[in-house]
Amino acid sequence: MPQDAKCPKCAHLFPVTEARQAFTVACPRCDADMTVEFKKPAAPPDAGQAPYDVVVKPGALPDGTASLKAARRRSDDDDSESAGGGGGGSVLIVVFSGVLGLLFVIGGLGATGWVLFTQIDTSETTSNWSSNRNNNKGNSSPGNNNQGHPGNNTGKTGGGETAPPLPLRGQTGFDLRPVSGGGPSITPPPLTDNVTPLDLPGRVGQIAVGGGGRYIVMHFPDKGQLGVLDVATAVSQFVEADRGDRVRIAAGQSRVVLFSPDTNAVQVFALPDLNKVAETPFPMSNCQSIAMGSRTNGPVLAVSTSGDVVLADVTAGGVKLIEGSSEKLGVSSNNLRAAPDGTAFTAFDGVGANKVKVLTELGRKWKVTEMGPAPFPGGDGHFYGNGTAFNRTALPVIPTASGTWYVPAISGSGGDFVKLAASDTATGKRVALTFHAGRNPNSPVPGTPLMVGPEIDNLMDARGNIAPDKAPDQHLFYSPEAKLLVLLAGNRTRFLLRKTNAN
Template identity: 25%
Template sequence: MRIAYLLLASGLMSLPVSGLRAEVPADLAKKAKAVLEKSCHSCHGENGTVEGGFGYVMDRQQLVSRKRVLPGDPSKSKLFHRVESGDMPPDGKALAKDDVAILKKWIAAGAPDFNPAVAKRTFIFTEEVIALMRADIKKRDEADRKFTRYITLTHLYNAGRPEDELQGYRNGVAKLVNSLSWARKVVVPTPIDPARTVLRIDLRDYKWSTKIWDSIAGSDPYGLVHPDSKTAQNFYEEAGCVLPHVRGDWLVAAASRPPLYHEILQLPATEKELETLLRVDADDNIRTHQVARAGFNGSAVSRNNRMIERHESSYGYYWKSYDFGKNVDRQNLFAYPLGPGAAKNHYKHDGGELIFNLPNGLQAYMLVNGEGRRIAKGPTEIVSDPKRPDRAVENGVSCMSCHVKGLLPKDDQIRAHAEKNPDSFSDKELEAVRAMYLPKDRFQALVKEDSDRFRKAVEQTGGHVGTTEPIVALALLFEAELDLALAAAELNVEPADLEKLLKRSPELARTLGNLQTPGGTVQREVFGKTFPDAAREWKLGTLAAKATAADIGKDPKTHSDPADAGTVVITPPVMTEDRVVKRLPDVYSEVVVGGGGRYLIFHLSKLKKLAVFDFNEARVTKYIPLTEDNVTFTAGLDCVIIGLKKANKLERWSLTTFEREKSVWPPFKEDVTGVVMGYASKGPVVVNGFFVDPVTFRLLRVTDPKGNERPLGSALGRFPSGDGTVFGAWKSNQSPVETATFVLEGGIVTRHEGGELMHAIPGPDGRFVYTAKGVVSRTLNRADKDDATFGYCLPALRGDYFLSLTSAQAGKGGSMTVYMHGVKHPVGKVENAEHGLAFDGWDRGADGPWKRIFYVPDANVIAVLPNSNDQVVLHKFDADAALEKSGADYLIVTSRPPTEVKAGAVFTYPVKVKSRDKKVTYQLDSGPRGMTVSGAGVAEWTVPANAVGTQDVILTVRTESGQEVFHTFTVKVVK
């Protein structure tokens, strides 16, 4: 006994009791792996599943590096915390106590590796990927190559991402591209390499044009081209594209939200246009009770009562939600269950979400405001998404997250309410409620039918319907912090090489140096900001956005489609008198026009806000907060661009949601000093003289004829036309004045000089420039000798009207006469409208009448900003009525034709005119073979597939009274 005791005490004798013997690490790892595979893998990795954004449960290295497991400490391990608490697995399927104990032992023992030893992956360099894609595209028929594009996951493979997670990305990419498709079939991208990290797509499979791809590629902040590589040059030429490949994780994150979500899916601007596209007559369906409705309190996204409504569409189902800013009056669905409309018993909603089947069975989404116009984000006071950092419901990504299983089943409460209170509703109202608000079983059958259709389509993409939307999960993974392995892979260097590069680059190491510390990471925003500098300094390639103006999806001369500005609805405000004074909350220091002429935007520097004055309501309706008072700002058709001079950052704010959409550093190293943009354009925006895309904030290739990339130079003034194609400039405190214009066309800015015309303010479309000495062309030439007689002129913000001003002494006098192009006589004079602005025609100051008088014909008002800088004086003036009253016999073509048409497409141009004589005829005098013009003035031409070059067109427009004008234009045929 004593011998046995001594042997035991000395550790020379082991007990055969298994409970007292330490388990072999390999055995413990094997048991832990079995538990994870049995209970977790089906949701977190198997076949690419990414529930909770967690698709690597069977990869011990990833569990540790991503801090799901902290070796040696189960209590601080996220994975163990979730299983011990019973949260995972969900739905009451908690792990058995023995399985929980195994995981605890495994982590406490240091989480020994359960993955079999495998050979280290061979790093795949960019040159190999390009060679692979080039070899693949050469196998394609020549006619197919220009539609062949590639989506890469190679950097994720290089970063050591497990195969389960890589499959999750393949599934996510497949679901995304098919969720942006108008084609009838689901088409899964084709892997072209053994590791399946390079996926080929054909744009035609998703009904994407090459311009849509250019918009995608031009928005890619990580898209590098390699102009010095002969293989790469050949590949780009064969694809007919500057950047024929983009990264899959970036694509999933960027294309699942606006603006790319809207652009790729080609969503129209309004609810009615979408319904026309889907062949849904919602108004008629409601009138004839061919809808299924459910109204209720308590929604996952809305604070107030809500109603959802189902229609049949040409592609399956079409659902609408009606969302409300409050629950009282006509926004109380229980009291006003019928509508929408103007009737006294109809509800009045503030916006909604539209969900519809694409032809392939997947779902697409559109958010709209109360006027039925498309918006990027829903107002947080109406709807919210707790999963997003700003809690805003963002079109695409938020909708996908909520509707991961298709349609959400909701029980109607309106039908029972109306039937329980029959005396509160008329017989007709009760009949309508019973017809549209269906019984629970019938309504839920429709929801199930639609969700099943969606599920089958998802399964065709290779994925499955779970509790987590894979597109959203992968987007969140992309937005997460980067470790050394991932950052190196995104830069296409091995981790050891990245550390060496950082040691040679102190400036870059200041930003990215934390990657070299154990477990160090860098924020995605920081890495994205630094990426261009790293690519340039380490000669990794050239950013495609720098190499082409395709960032904005169109050539700069046509980026701002004139039809876009026409979609802005401007209506006359309610004015009880001909002259109304509207006071501002404080004194303003600067003012710009935005929203296609609908808004004046004032800088209230003391209040650190921008105040948005809406002509539709004749008052300030919104405020944009500023983080500093030293700002420069401008506005376009749908956004405000703010340059923060102290922080040296650029911000983009939406003119739809009035929320900040982006905050970035400028795409150059100097401080931001000035921003300019056409008030009816979508870009470009000029920052410090450089042309920049307002969506991506990338520099665009816009130069002067000599190749200078700052084509506006240091020109003063720089007032843009509404469409952003012509910039007026003049020297205000120097003689001679040297008036000039800068005309943007085809990526080239050309300067034109006009002597001492003083100010040069281009009109809405840039055709005419308005000066202190009459009206001139955009090249500062006289179009008509009589144009000089108009004197001191300013353009209207829309259309063909303009003002002629007389000078005044400060505080009194001064008149405004309204003219219209094509009519020699005045349209009318604004009565009792002394503007009180002092000027003598010399335009010495930087704050003349061009910054104080704004004519908005659609609103029937002329706004004057007095020198006190604290009020807006509105003068009522209806130009169309005045033109009729003038007695002038006039005939004017007011429309502008499309400038381009695709070969093989149909060119359609409805000619619009203003005429005293309502009987107008149209005659085609000259044009391409096959072009016709109808009696209603619609010019049409089926463009031959082999047509090239430009086509000149001459139309004669006549009235019965003998008036006649020639309408000439040129159309360019593009491939």
């Protein structure tokens, strides 16, 4: 019977099947090799308890001989116990055993048929993948960016793809655990001027944060490009990618996931060089949004147009469905965000929505919590938004203030955020931007500037309303470690890099 094994590297729990000898298995989350062995407990287990203790050791099995011998000794012991110490056997026992064996075979065939015809999830995932790929086979042309890129051995290969495996029903659940260890270091970039403009190759569509806040990843739907800005060096680079406004991206510690709905395929790129390392079919049909923690390398959460959710592990070989994570939650697929540590996600209709749904894991199942208008997860585990911030139990941690928005920093875990405050003045509507720490909205960080200007004014009106296409967390990227604010400006065609340690 399957029992849970715990990865010694990332503490991920996953089921392993009972075996009589030690074996090597890779963690489905972090790909770390480990040795798993089933051992009989010292005392007989109570009713309902697992019959064996699962012993997990880091690293692959160096030499299976010793473990194999131990497994054989255990097998011999089990056989001796089954024999009960008796010698020989009568003809009646032999005949009776043969009849039981025949019944067992017949029963096994029946059970196999029952699984095949009742337990396979015959969703449209595979059929949609096949039909989408067939519909695109005839569209290969020099101008079609959905067919891979010259010189890239991991691109699409026409008829060589395989559909994703069909998941079995009766799955055992999943877990979301914080990642351990630090990401790439973040330091102030070598900028001479207080404000440095950076022109981009085109209009930015999807945008995400990776590398624990060091990298800002952009997709250019009109140009068919993927780009990354390193806030610690102020250097950007770009590579070819699929075109279209329907393309979705998510970024993690060292990987970027790009989903193309036209082919229902997902591509995995490495950070920060954006080398494409894999391309596979996506394990969900009608995917609308994806998100991944910026300090993780998965899992990535996907939400369909009907509000179904599923988690997928991200590896060098592509993405793979996490069994037990698929559920019909009915959450909004219009907007999706991930906490930096990957343990919480927010789903909401629009930036100005009064209700936000927070998705977390409890008991290896999804838990959905409804809270007020705070859709942006911060590195401190809280959620920021329209004049307030909440913890994971939907209790406010910042008093509500009208006409303001709080946008969490893209790096760090000390409750750093940007505050936008709108007001009417004698010269018209103005929006002021200030920098804050420790979830304190009343006192800006000493030495940081008060920022005003047309690019900031365009983010909200005098009553604090945000335009649907002006989500502040998609336009303002504050890194306390880099002492830098990156503002997406110029109709989403350029960055303004503003030092935060200079008035």
